[in-house]
Amino acid sequence: MLKRKYGSRYDWKRVTERAYTELYIDSDSSFKGYVSLLHLKEVREPLYMSYEERTVCIADDGYYWMQHFPEGQNYSVTTVFNSSGGIVQWYIDICKSIGYCTKNGPWMDDLYLDLIVLPTGKIIEKDIDELEIALKNKEISTWEYELAWTEFDRLKLELTDGCLKLKEMTMSHFDLLSQSFDVAERGN
Numbered sequence: 001m002l003k004r005k006y007g008s009r010y011d012w013k014r015v016t017e018r019a020y021t022e023l024y025i026d027s028d029s030s031f032k033g034y035v036s037l038l039h040l041k042e043v044r045e046p047l048y049m050s051y052e053e054r055t056v057c058i059a060d061d062g063y064y065w066m067q068h069f070p071e072g073q074n075y076s077v078t079t080v081f082n083s084s085g086g087i088v089q090w091y092i093d094i095c096k097s098i099g100y101c102t103k104n105g106p107w108m109d110d111l112y113l114d115l116i117v118l119p120t121g122k123i124i125e126k127d128i129d130e131l132e133i134a135l136k137n138k139e140i141s142t143w144e145y146e147l148a149w150t151e152f153d154r155l156k157l158e159l160t161d162g163c164l165k166l167k168e169m170t171m172s173h174f175d176l177l178s179q180s181f182d183v184a185e186r187g188n
Contacts, residue, residue, distance in 0.1 A: 005108055016042045019041060019181050039181055061083065062083030078093070
């Protein structure tokens with residue numbers, strides 16, 4: 001069974017105070033789909049990830065998680081911003097499908113494989129073992145397995161060649177969505 005992940009992260013217990021917004025973007029020539037922005041105003045405790053020899057904080061008070069759900073694609077990009085608005089990482093989930101639910105917002109069905117891109121440009125491959133186990137245990141079909149690898153390889157090549165313009169896309173959309181938080185806070 002594939003795990004469905006929502007941009008709202010409505011079930012994330014670590015976050016004790018939050019603000020959330022989402023927007024469907026169709027006017028941008030480089031992106032069409034939903035973009036969600038979760039402001040982690042307060043968390044129970046920070047969340048750290050270790051990549052090779054480096055430890056990175058990916059969730060703390062004041063952080064933002066922005067997730068792109070590109071229409072008709074088999075990936076989703078989560079950008080983590082620190083409390084100063086600096087990019088911590090991009091996390092690219094390979095997925096079977098993307099959709100929208102009126103109750104919890106945009107979602108994607110995770111196909112295990114992930115690519116993490118650090119601001120330095122370093123690309124980290126993740127969860128290859130999970131995909132192999134899922135196929136072995138018949139949790140996914142051969143078709144889903146092949147889809148995951150095809151998309152993973154395609155995106156890795158686009159990242160290496162500089163075709164996937166993550167920074168440009170995320171910064172313009174972060175500015176656009178974070179304005180709704182500014183307006184809401186001024187109204188209180």
